[in-house]
Amino acid sequence: MANNAWIAVDAMGGDDGLAVMLAGVARARRQFEGMRFLLVGDEAQIADGLKTHPNLTAASEIVHAPEVVGSSEKPSQAIRRAKRTSMGIAIDLVKQGRAAAAVSSGNTGAMMAMAKLSLRMLPGIDRPALAAPMPTLGDNDVVMLDLGANTECDARNLVQFAVMGAAYARTILDLSSPRVALLNIGSEDQKGTDEIREAAAQLRGDTHLPLTFAGFVEGNHISRGEVDVIVCDGFAGNIALKTAEGTARFVADLLKRAFRSSVRSKIGFLISRPATQLLRDHLDPNNHNGAVFLGLNGLVVKSHGGATELGVATAIGNAAKMVRADLTRRIAEDLRNFEAAA
Template sequence: MNSRIAIDAMGGDDGLAVMLAGTAQACSRYPDSSFLLVGDEAAIRAGLARYPDLAARAEIVHAPDVVTSSEKPSTALRRAKTTSIGIAIDLVKQGQAAAAVSSGNTGALMAMAKLALRTLPGIDRPALAATMPSLGENDVVMLDLGANTECDAANLVQFAVMGAAYARTTFDLASPRVALLNIGTEDLKGTDNIRDAAAQLKAATHLPMTFAGFVEGNRLSRGDLDVIVCDGFSGNIALKTAEGTARFVADLLKRAFSSSFRSKVGFLISRPATKLLRDHLDPNNHNGAVFLGLNGIVVKSHGSANENGVAHAIALAAKLVRDDLTRRISDDLGNFEAKAA
């Protein structure tokens, strides 16, 4: 099996330095992986001098152009063949790489991936999925997180099927617990699309998932669910709210522990617990959003991710390739449509 991963080496807030450091970290953790580093050849070659182990397992693919963070997807699409994002995705399309990872412009990445790779049979729209920390034994998968601002019932059902396959792959679950994000848990709450999607999922008892009905926003991270499904508008707001709340809690604790001498002593005593909290809420430890529903694996790393976050996103891509996520989604969707017919 092809295990090479194409890395957009020029993307992200800190660009090449962090991408190379993160890829080098992933290289040391996962000795079976190899990499195609896409970007300015001279700059990448100079940077690789610091990472001889990575240099031995990586090839450089020159890309003369870079997509800026503020560039419109329509503009970036016209330069796909010369940019590091576009070339990384094309390597997946051509079969030279099994997955692509980028910290660059999300809209451009989505547009190029959808145009080049196309969607799987039975998938109307790809969805952006990521994991969020929870109180359970594993994180919770949430989708869509911004790729589709408006969704009908069929879209939501497809997202549920894809999200369940993703949770089975990522968390090794036999039957992930799936719920639809709604304004209440009662059957009559929500829009017609949400209620229609719920009825279809409730009837899909033959699929390897457990439909748990509706969930409200205050229970996203309680740990009693594995997959939460919503439209991209609601999902993006929920994700940004959760990230903001995590930062608020961390900053509030920092302020509280530095407010007095007694508080500082208390911090020293509780240091192991606060470190556990900080690590659990650190977005770098949950980094890597996946465009589900495409004919190939494309992982979006957060633009502000540090080298640990980049390594986490690369590790996620390698796992999804190894566990053949694309085939699992195709099989599950085919089973759902066959039963529905």
């Protein structure tokens, strides 16, 4: 990361408040040397919280924000208070150039609205997309987008999402030519809506971008690790994400119940504990935390509201990777190349 790059953190966002946010920032600071932070929120509370994290003192500055966006607050209401809230000020620091990225665990809808209004779209991008890594059985996570920013998308939107998602995967997953697929109800060419089939035709005809179009992927193959990027509209993407999270919790709770059902089961649990711990770690959303709003003229990362210290640190680490790779410039360049060839 450039020496003058700072990450703005909404210290007041998240379900568990300031303590978890500061602990996550401190953890990220230990894991990624050279990171510096603008901690946005109530100045007195942050200063008091920093007393338990002395390693952050020299690597951070406090930016006072008198108000906080509520978890259930409507985006239209939050926008009117943007210049006084920790979330709005953190995003504005990116617009001002004081921060290279903003990270918040707050209200997703308000964050999307504020970021879009403040930072505007990159040239050639019609809509932003919410992208995040998801665990798979493969060697790396799969990047999925859109996860809820746009409930309806045309073919042009889906193609733009594919280009942006591939650039993101090259940055986060360190892949030279990510395998990109469209989420569909079948793998055959004739399956799906007109928009999906048209987007596939455009992507199939592209041969110069650093991505490999892999056709269609069905919902039951999202976690197989067969592709690196999965593209869909925000309606389908959000349902797929929530279904995957619910299934992970279901499996974990089912195993817990099974291992407690008898003395023999409890002994079996002790024997298989290393394997179950591996499963728990792999499915833990805190190890895959940090969704980014792609397509904006600046980097804004959404951490899960219920993220732990580990989850917050993971989101901040992903933000740092995107800053180092100059992801915004890379997306703009890839889109220009695609449109020039088209």
